[in-house]
Amino acid sequence: MRRPPPRPSPRSDPLQLIYSPLSPFARKVRVVLAEKGMEDRVEMVAANPWEDPESLTRANPISQVPTLILDDGSALHDSPIICAWLDAHGDGQRLIPDGEAQWAVRRLEAVCDAIMETGVKLRQEEMRPEGERSSTHPVRWARTIRRAFDDLEAEGPGGDLNLGEIALVCALEYIDFRAPYLNWREGRPNLVARHGALASRPSLRATAPA
Ligand SMILES: N[C@@H](CCC(=O)N[C@@H](CS)C(=O)NCC(=O)O)C(=O)O
Structure with missing residues (x-):
């Protein structure tokens, strides 16, 4: 044969x-x-x-x-x-749901990416020599980030496993790492609960900034 x-x-x-x-x-x-x-x-x-x-x-x-x-x-x-x-x-649970439910997840990811982008800009500005730093941009960027925190707080506790909530933990912990003075926990119990719902997952612990 x-x-x-x-x-x-x-x-x-x-x-x-x-x-x-x-x-x-x-x-x-x-x-x-x-x-x-x-x-x-x-x-x-x-x-x-x-x-x-x-x-x-x-x-x-x-x-x-x-x-x-x-x-x-x-x-x-x-x-x-x-x-x-x-x-x-990949395998396992879908992190971006199908159908209409995807838009809330993608929107949350976009908001959290924008917090990260603004946090990166703040960080870059802080790295510039003192005489070259803008006196206005960092103030506005800090205000933007706080406003986004307040908006997320108003959404309630959340905390499902999806790409938006993963982005949320990454954004909050990036701010903890680079701009802790923005103190997102203060007066925002929903954000604290939302962060706490996923933050101890091995995937997030293994990648935390340090
Ligand atoms: N929108 C991009 C942003 C990526 C980004 O800004 N990465 C930074 C590091 S945190 C970078 O590579 N910056 C180098 C540069 O912009 O020249 C994404 O979501 O991947």
Whole structure:
């Protein structure tokens, strides 16, 4: 009996995640990797995006982390897209629900990403030499972040496992790490409960900024 010809072996190149350890956006992706049971499929490549390393700019001209290189060599960037791709391709519970329910989750993710972006800008401003710092931008950015906290507080306790709530924990803990003086816990019991509902998950503990 003739044997069937060997099939071409499926591509088994691992995915590569270019990240920096303290990036809150990369943290969100690392949490999703863990929640979706995909850590073994991904090679982690640390990079400093501010130095425009060639390994990063080749995949992402914007030179930002996180960037995910897929097994066909193409790259995804922007954490919402990476997280959505992982959610669609990994195992376990969907972190972005189907149908109409997805919009509340995506909206929450967007608000929390904006808090992180504003927090990163605050941090960058603080890193500038004293004479070059703006006296107005940080005040406005701090006000923006506080306003977003108040808005989230008004939504109630929340705390389901989904991408929006994961982004919330990443955003709150990034602010704890970089701008603790914004003290999101004070007078915001719902935010405290919401944070507490997910914060002790292994995926979040293993990636906490320190
Ligand atoms: N919208 C992007 C933001 C990513 C981002 O700002 N990453 C920062 C690190 S926390 C970065 O790579 N900054 C380098 C730069 O902007 O040049 C995402 O969601 O992934």
